Amino acid sequence: MHDQVKLPVFNDIAAAADRIKGHAVRTPLLNSAYLDDITGCRVFLKPECLQRTGSFKFRGAFNTISSMTDDERKNGVIAVSSGNHAQGVADAARVHGISATIIMPADAPKTKIDRTKRLGAQVILYDRANEDREAIAAEHCRKTGAAFIHPFNDPRVIAGQGTAGLEACQDIVARGKTLEEVLVPAGGGGLASGTALSVSHHFPGVAVHTCEPEGFDDYRRSLASGRVEENPVEGGSVCDAILTPRPGEIGFAINSRLAGEGFAVTDEQALQATAFAFRELKLVVEPGGAVALASLLKYRDRLAGKTVLLVLSGGNMDPEMLQRAADLPEIR
Amino acid sequence: MHDQVKLPVFNDIAAAADRIKGHAVRTPLLNSAYLDDITGCRVFLKPECLQRTGSFKFRGAFNTISSMTDDERKNGVIAVSSGNHAQGVADAARVHGISATIIMPADAPKTKIDRTKRLGAQVILYDRANEDREAIAAEHCRKTGAAFIHPFNDPRVIAGQGTAGLEACQDIVARGKTLEEVLVPAGGGGLASGTALSVSHHFPGVAVHTCEPEGFDDYRRSLASGRVEENPVEGGSVCDAILTPRPGEIGFAINSRLAGEGFAVTDEQALQATAFAFRELKLVVEPGGAVALASLLKYRDRLAGKTVLLVLSGGNMDPEMLQRAADLPEIR
Numbered sequence: 001m002h003d004q005v006k007l008p009v010f011n012d013i014a015a016a017a018d019r020i021k022g023h024a025v026r027t028p029l030l031n032s033a034y035l036d037d038i039t040g041c042r043v044f045l046k047p048e049c050l051q052r053t054g055s056f057k058f059r060g061a062f063n064t065i066s067s068m069t070d071d072e073r074k075n076g077v078i079a080v081s082s083g084n085h086a087q088g089v090a091d092a093a094r095v096h097g098i099s100a101t102i103i104m105p106a107d108a109p110k111t112k113i114d115r116t117k118r119l120g121a122q123v124i125l126y127d128r129a130n131e132d133r134e135a136i137a138a139e140h141c142r143k144t145g146a147a148f149i150h151p152f153n154d155p156r157v158i159a160g161q162g163t164a165g166l167e168a169c170q171d172i173v174a175r176g177k178t179l180e181e182v183l184v185p186a187g188g189g190g191l192a193s194g195t196a197l198s199v200s201h202h203f204p205g206v207a208v209h210t211c212e213p214e215g216f217d218d219y220r221r222s223l224a225s226g227r228v229e230e231n232p233v234e235g236g237s238v239c240d241a242i243l244t245p246r247p248g249e250i251g252f253a254i255n256s257r258l259a260g261e262g263f264a265v266t267d268e269q270a271l272q273a274t275a276f277a278f279r280e281l282k283l284v285v286e287p288g289g290a291v292a293l294a295s296l297l298k299y300r301d302r303l304a305g306k307t308v309l310l311v312l313s314g315g316n317m318d319p320e321m322l323q324r325a326a327d328l329p330e331i332r
Numbered sequence: 333m334h335d336q337v338k339l340p341v342f343n344d345i346a347a348a349a350d351r352i353k354g355h356a357v358r359t360p361l362l363n364s365a366y367l368d369d370i371t372g373c374r375v376f377l378k379p380e381c382l383q384r385t386g387s388f389k390f391r392g393a394f395n396t397i398s399s400m401t402d403d404e405r406k407n408g409v410i411a412v413s414s415g416n417h418a419q420g421v422a423d424a425a426r427v428h429g430i431s432a433t434i435i436m437p438a439d440a441p442k443t444k445i446d447r448t449k450r451l452g453a454q455v456i457l458y459d460r461a462n463e464d465r466e467a468i469a470a471e472h473c474r475k476t477g478a479a480f481i482h483p484f485n486d487p488r489v490i491a492g493q494g495t496a497g498l499e500a501c502q503d504i505v506a507r508g509k510t511l512e513e514v515l516v517p518a519g520g521g522g523l524a525s526g527t528a529l530s531v532s533h534h535f536p537g538v539a540v541h542t543c544e545p546e547g548f549d550d551y552r553r554s555l556a557s558g559r560v561e562e563n564p565v566e567g568g569s570v571c572d573a574i575l576t577p578r579p580g581e582i583g584f585a586i587n588s589r590l591a592g593e594g595f596a597v598t599d600e601q602a603l604q605a606t607a608f609a610f611r612e613l614k615l616v617v618e619p620g621g622a623v624a625l626a627s628l629l630k631y632r633d634r635l636a637g638k639t640v641l642l643v644l645s646g647g648n649m650d651p652e653m654l655q656r657a658a659d660l661p662e663i664r
Contacts, residue, residue, distance in 0.1 A: 028360030033384055033423075049614040052365055091365075111611075275651075279443075282381040282647035284614040315614035319607075319658035326651035 008155040010201040013162035016063040029171040040304035046168045049315030057088030063160030065096050075145035080133050082108040085151040090121035152188030153248035162194025169202035179203045180306040183292035185313045186210035186219045187242035193251035196258040207260025211291040213239040220262025222247050238267045241288030263295035270294045271325040289314035340487040342533040345494035348395040361503040372636035378500045381647030389420030395492030397428050407477035412465050414440040417483040422453035484520030485580035494526025501534035511535045512638040515624035517645045518542035518551045519574035525583030528590040539592025543623040545571040552594025554579050570599045573620030595627040602626045603657040621646035
């Protein structure tokens, strides 16, 4: 696909930042004295759980809809998602005053379905086992003329997600600090590739480490082999927000050039990071959004002494998930 | 007491802000599109749960120790607290390289005792039923020459807590906004009176509303009667962070001049606000720290249309407390 599509560049992120201004939250850049103490790092946290709809996804969705012509978006937008992208697209469409249709699996968490509806979207449920969501989406686009918004394999989406990294870099520069390591959760790689563009612009040569659950570390393996690798299975991790079968081609074209080594953590380590965020950072971070924190805690010996930017990418989870995380041995 | 003690003024807060700079977290000022939607207000959130040690208490403790002469603090500091003040004093003492002794009830939550010890403090446990904590503290001060840090009835403590409101006012001014209502959790009233000084400096005539649990609404009743009123009982609310027998005299001398009407919420409403913060704001806010949010949700009809500053004062709670909050009917 990236042969036909123009790869996004840093200027696209700067333009996206202008578009989302006043709509997306400019999330703060936080520090934790305790996290610095136990890792030996200087850590900057970018808490995208504090973004509208509870994850960074609003940025890419809003930038994409803003980039469309009136004609392109007049029949609304459509997305396929069981969670964070669903809410990001629904909210961005609502702000633009256009309709949104979200194709969601019937067994998606009720809270995520409810919240997507609450944002005004029409939700079409499908049966994972017997229906093809791509076919449903294509049929809906054909019938209604709605514009499809891919969760990650779209230059406009990547440019939007890159604004989180842009803000973080600007804030780090404003504080007179530098940056040595960047850790970002990776599903399809929209956030990771957008972050890589922002980081390499402000801090040339600084690598972004993609962070994933073990068993779903397609990005880590793809970066190692230099070509798009697939996961053997599609589901079965608590990190539901970042389970994709393979890296998106556009993002991978960027990351294969700019990203460093990928990290992977166990589900238990992701959950322990979720509990750590609750106890020590006082932030609600879902396991998939906590894999970068989990990676820092896991690889702290190797990262000690470094200045690290760490993205906490989302916080949409039920209290039961937090309880499950808190029941595990406490990581310190 | 306020006959003998010089009341803190705004300049004391400005001086405190200089002292804590680079040590305390300058917590961000946040907005929530959803909270604005359902209340009809423009709400600015000051999340002091993101402060060092998980509550605003570090500010006052650090300012107090910084204000002492080397001679005054050379034998360390001592505090009586079962929770947030304990951790704030312990951490502030650690940064100053002096010893801290905290008198804590033996039945305080294990996590709070552990965390106070983790910060390097010596913890002396006492038996609530059979021992007098004031006597233990006085005896310890006599023996060691340690300086006692009151949780709220001290001009240095009030000036430190006022820096949270100062930062919020500065950020609101920087955004070109104004302010109409301020809601602050109140125990002894250190945070509330410090906030009142900051707010009245930047936005003359804007009143601070103290927020408390019903049955422990000594501040509300004191503001109504114009004199210090007591609570009938000392314990029994989930809002353990803000249960004090009566307003501190110094803070009350300020608030009786500057504060507006006090608000009170039920324990259930405080817990629902804790669950709301988890689900919608992605912030960990303990019930006592969530009473201002609970008050906004309770009195939203009356506050609709206003620009509101709301302090979320702390987030030190166990996951079990969150589960208890999440099991209640969801407030929307």
